Amino acid sequence: MSPSQTQRRRVQQHSSAFPTRQLFVLALCRICEPIAFMSIFPYVYYMISGYHITNDEKQIALYAGMVTSAFAFAEFSTGVMWGRLSDKVGRKPILLMGLAGTGVSMIVFGFSPNLTTALIARALGGLLNGNIGVLQTTVAEVVTVESHQARAYSIMPFVWCLGSIIGSGLGGTLADPVHNYPGYFEHGSLFDKFPYLLPNLVCAGVVIxxxxxxxxxxxxxxxxxxxxxxxxLDVGDWILEFFRPTQLVGKAGETLALFEDVPPGYSSGVSSPAMNPILVGELPNEAQPVSAQTVATGRRDAAVSNAFTWQVCLNIVGYGILAYHTISAEQLLPVLFSLPESEETPKLPFQFSGGFALPTKVIGFILSAQGFIQMFATLFVFPYVNRKIGSLATFRLVVLSYPILYFMVPYVTLVSTTFRMPCIYFVLVWKVAAQALSYPSLAIMLANAAPSKKVLGTLNGVAAAAASLCRAFGPTLSGLVQSLGLSVGVLGLPWWANSFVALIGAVLSLRMVEEKRRYTKNEEANLESEDLPFLDADVLENVYAEESRH
Structure with a gap:
């Protein structure tokens, strides 16, 4: 009788191959969120304007910022809770809850008749979604070999960039369909009453x-x-049977077909159970008798009170600082692009004002190019650099350059028009590459610094909450500093303030140390046997039989 897909998964858990399948499934789940999150930005200004709260453009921009910040503040308030809950009930239920919460939030937001409902809808999405921290935890647990970390941790940021591009396109294309597509949507219809419902319904469908x-x-x-x-998973396995029938062939020399995650060099060959300590010498944890002392030790290791080591705390604070100055830069740069050029003579080194006066089409093209550059840097540059010099060196290389980048940005406005655009793209590539290298490096360092996988959800939840709080405050504080700077004729004030914050993060990175990934007992045995040229069919049958008894 052929083994079940569940039995095959048990074999895969003992494999040290790159977890292609599970990371692909995670990517499909992950891409839904940036599509939903970014879809509101093309139309949120017009949505707020349509509520007729005020005719003041500055007030409309303020309310639009409140809608954006509502999600971040709510996510901060529950991030730790979802992380801790994932340690108690598992990662999958929390990830699915986060997706469901995103879908509900999008539908409520699409039907929002006023600003209050829109704020509640966005806050609801943040309250129900703790997926940032839990997803990082899931990736850390899926990747069982340290050499795979760079490649694996580059996938989720890449997916976020791709989803952001798709989401922005959907929001801009589908908003207000009655006016944009009068041949297909009639006046007086549901989409006329709620002009921004359609993009939210489409995004909710993607989330579903x-x-x-x-x-x-x-x-x-x-x-x-x-x-x-x-x-x-049982239903999913049943569905897969129709598309990819797999069969275990035993002693007659038939083929042994397993999932793609099993190392490609394995095949049923010479029978030598002694050569495979994973499958013979060590059954899964729950099949082994566990002493009270072992259980007590595991509980002590998993205690949250012992989880926040000095290195863990440094990583979490580093997350907050990185999130603050990167999101502030994301807000400040488009404003700098839009500000009119100054006709006043600059009084160097600090007294000057005026921006680039770029048209909206050029700004849109630059921001779109930013997304594609970040995708490339995340997927190709980061894994290469990380493998060459390690996570800590990669992180330090980037964060030590951030203060220099932010300090020099305002001075680009003083460059002659001939060299201005090359300088802008130079700054853009520097900023995007820095983000692509810093966040995955810090995620790997936090995962490796965790004293136990059983508290990794909590630690990532705290890190995500710290990042969310800083992302909520960053744009507001930077906007206030920017207003102050423009009022006194000092264009660079918000950028130099951001440079000072980045400098704190750079100094903090000098106190960090790189720790190696902690392996469970099964994973250590896995590494010892990863070079074996075969998996014997008889041994596998024994494992399947043992699994069926438990």
Whole structure:
């Protein structure tokens, strides 16, 4: 009788191959969120204007900022809770809850008749979504080999960039369809009453797709819940049987077909159970007798009170500082592009004002190019650099350059028009490459610094909450400093303030140390046997038989 897909997953858990399948499923779940999150930005100004609260453009911009910040503040308030809950009930339920919360939030936002409802809808999305920290935890648990970390941690930021581009396109294209597509949408219809419902419905549909994919194919990664019965996966396995029939062939020399995550050099060959300590010498944890002392030790290791080591705290503070100055730069740069050129003679070194006076089409092209550059840097540059010099060196290289970058940006406005655009693109590539290298490096360092995987959800939740809080305050504070600077004729004031914050993060990075990934007992045995040229069919049958008894 052929083994079940569940039994095959048990074999895969003992494999040290790159987890292509699970990272692909995670990517499909992850891409839904940036699509939904970024889709509101093309039309949020017009949406607020349509509520007729005020005719003052500055007030409209303020309310639009409130709508954006509502999500970040709400996400901050519950980030730690979702992280801790994922340590107690598993990663998959929390990830699915986050997707469901995003879908509900988008539908409520699309039906929002006033600003209050819009703010509640965005806050609801943040309250119900703790996926930033939990997703980082899931990636850390899926990747069982340290050499795979750089490649794996580059995938999710790449997916976010791709989803951001798609989401912005959907929001701009589908907003207010009655006026934009009068041949297809009639006046007096539902989409006339709620002109921004259509993009939210489409995004909610995308989220539902991701939710279904997660239910059917996303595997639990928490070590205490890996072998819990998952009826969603059972249904997914049943569906897969119609598209990719697999069969275990035994002693007659038939073929042994496993998932793609099993190392490609494995095949059924010479029978030598002694050569595979994973499958013979060590059954899964729950099949082994566990002493009270071992359980007590595991509980002490997993205690949250012991999880916040000095290095963990440095990483979390580093997350907050990085989030603050990068999101502030994201806000300040488009304003700098839009400000009119100054006709006054600059009084160097600090007294000058005026921007680039770029048209909106050029600004849109520059921001779109930024997304593509970041995708390339995340997917190709980061894994290469990280493998060459390590996570800590990569992180330090970037954060030590941030203060210089922010300090010099205002002076680009003083460059002659002939060299202005090359300088702008130079700054853009520097900023985007720095983000692409810094965030994944810090995520790897936090995962490696965690004293136990059982508290990794909590730690990532705290880090995500710190980042969310700083992202909520960053644009507001930077905007105030920018207003102050422009009022006194000092264009660079917000950038130099940002440079000072980045300098604090750079100094902090000098106190960080790079720790190696901590392996569980099964993973250590896995590494010892990863060079074996075969998986014997008889041994696999024994494992399947053992699994069926538990």
């Amino acid at each position: 797709f991701g939710l279904v994919i997660g239910i059917l194919f996303l595997e639990e990664t928490h070590e205490d819940f890996k072998d819990r019965r998952d009826y969603g």
